Amino acid sequence: MEKGIKKVVMIGAGNVGTRLALALKINGLEVLQVFSRSRESADSLAHRLDCEPATDLKKLSAEADLYIVAISDDAIPELAERFPYPGKFLVHTSGSMPMEVLKKAGNRIGVFYPLQTFSKEVEVDFSQVPLCLEAAHEQDMALLEQLAARLSTRVHRTSSEERVLLHVAAVFACNFTNHMYAIAEDILSRNGLEFEMLRPLILETARKAMHESPAKVQTGPAVRKNEKVMKKHLVILSAFEGYRKIYNFISESIIEKSKTD
Amino acid sequence: MEKGIKKVVMIGAGNVGTRLALALKINGLEVLQVFSRSRESADSLAHRLDCEPATDLKKLSAEADLYIVAISDDAIPELAERFPYPGKFLVHTSGSMPMEVLKKAGNRIGVFYPLQTFSKEVEVDFSQVPLCLEAAHEQDMALLEQLAARLSTRVHRTSSEERVLLHVAAVFACNFTNHMYAIAEDILSRNGLEFEMLRPLILETARKAMHESPAKVQTGPAVRKNEKVMKKHLVILSAFEGYRKIYNFISESIIEKSKTD
Incomplete structure (x- = not known):
């Protein structure tokens, strides 16, 4: 255990960097330094962590056991090229x-x-966040697993191929789901109705998926093949051309899927 | 108050009829009778309510202050034609x-x-269920409001036009959302990955919508216009032709919507 990860440098101070760094600190890790190209972001997160900010890679601390890169995908290759400590775990x-x-x-x-899904200012129960780990060497994987187990009860070894599948699935389950909420919000607000009226339904739909297989609890006019209701909805949606297409398309997909399940 | 609704007959013993009848009973209303064309459904719900079952409209109790029709849309017109008590509130x-x-x-x-969204066997906190009311006469509306207020803190007067808009919005927020979950589940299971890994994300996405405007907290590759990631996802989805189209289509809708918001 004496070789465990104790000191961490966080590279990036966005939504992921912020929530992860805070979770590390709360769980007894030492966050030595926060690096961000943005002075404001570096200062702000370093202040929350009571650690040193850095905006120049040349001033990156050499003392950490682990360097965590939480920056936008496009910026990762350049960061990797410029990372100054080739013997360190990144x-x-x-x-x-x-x-x-x-x-x-x-x-x-x-x-x-x-x-x-993280937001800088929204607290999250990190113990329930699935952590997907990968490492080039088994010794480093062991270090990561040990660290991850301090933060969360949901720790997984995941290959790069599996991870991108999870990411695609997450786009459907989170980003596209949120867009469905946003469309509902738009339909209501353009008609003077409150989105608040849908909130209990949204929460219950998610709650149901906590214990059930979503495919098995699909409800609504499409899965019932209730064409009268669907036609009525399409008439209403004629005022919302883009949404009408989505309605048709997802309804077809639900009908199609219900045939194969 | 002496003219309030005290005795109810439930016509229909499906998901809505079951949860609503149970909520009425728990809140002190007397459910006199459950009618269903299915003997099994009528008996089962009547047993849970400790009341009389009926499968023949000729035996419908004449004693209720309110008759609630919770049957499939297509069956409502015929029920209305055959309802035997023209002076009663339906x-x-x-x-x-x-x-x-x-x-x-x-x-x-x-x-x-x-x-x-209701299931016969899933308990629901009825106090948080929005109840949308309409009545042909103001005196009856007052009776409905009084009844609804006993069940829920969320009571709304809603015209037939508003109600169908709410229903369309609910299809997006609930049925289509659940289909997004089902697609995610399918992508994972076909690759030997557990849907369980997405459950915390699904719940957090819904939780975020409880306090935020979904349009304002949209995340993911589409709203960031991250074409590299979207291309990578489309390559992966080439094994799932229908999902690939949905991915493209919803991503375009997210990009389109982010321009106008």
Whole structure:
């Protein structure tokens, strides 16, 4: 255990960097430094963590056991090239980038992907966040697993191929779901109705998926093949051309899926 | 108050009829009788309510202050024609049928639409279920409001036009959302990955919508216009032709919407 990860540098101070760094600190890790190209972001998160901010990679602390890269996907290759400590352990937190994107940084590379949606200012129960781990070397994987187990009860070894599948699935389950909420909100607000009226339904729909297989509890006019109701809805949606197409398209997909399930 | 609704007959013993009848009983109303064309459904719900079952409309109790029709949309017109007590107060619970569908039943008609997804066996906190009310006469509306306030803190007067808009919005927020979950589940299970890994994300996405405007908290590759990630996802989805189209289509809708918001 004496070789465990104790000191961490967080590279990136966005939504993921912020929530992850706070979770590390709360769970007894020492966050030595926060690096961000943005002075304001670096200062703000460093202040919350009571640690040192940095905006210049040349001033990156050499003392950490782990360097966590939580920056936008497009910026990771350049960061890997410029990372100054080739013997140090470097991981990224991206769902869609392969581990190998870090290989110019050195030999000890890995991935620490939290499968959750984060906002800087929204608290999250990190113990329930699935952590998807990958490492180039088994010793480093053991270190990551040990660290991850301090933060969460949901720790998984996940290959780069599996991780990108999880990321695609997460786009459907989170981003596209949120867009469905946004369409509902738009339909209501354009007609002077409150989105608040749908909130209990939204929460219950998610709650149902906590214990059930979503395919098995699908409800609504499409799965019942209730064409009268669907036609009525399409008439209403004629005022919303884009939404009408989505309505048709997803309804067809529901009908199609119900045939094969 | 002495003219309030005290005795109810439930016509229909499906998901809505079951949860609504149980909520009525728990809140001190007397459910005199459950009618269903299915002997099994009538018996089963009547047993849970400790009341009389009926499968023949000729045996419908004449003693109720309110008759609640919780049957499939398509069956409502025939029920209205055959309803034997033209002087009695009859409401339906459908999101998409106008109140007028009941007019052959008599003069005292209305709607009692609970905007929630129900399952016979899943308990629901009825105090948070939005109840959308409509009545042909103001005196009956007052009776419905009084009844609804006993069940829920969320009581709304909603016209037939507003109600169908709510129903369309609910299809997006609930049925289509659940289909997004089902697609995610399918992508994962076909690759030997557990849907369980997405459950915390699904719940958090819904939780966020409880306090925020979904349009304002949209995340993901589409709203960031991250074409590299979207291309990568489309390559993965080439194994799932229908999902690939949905991915493209919803991504375009997210990009389009982010321009106008």
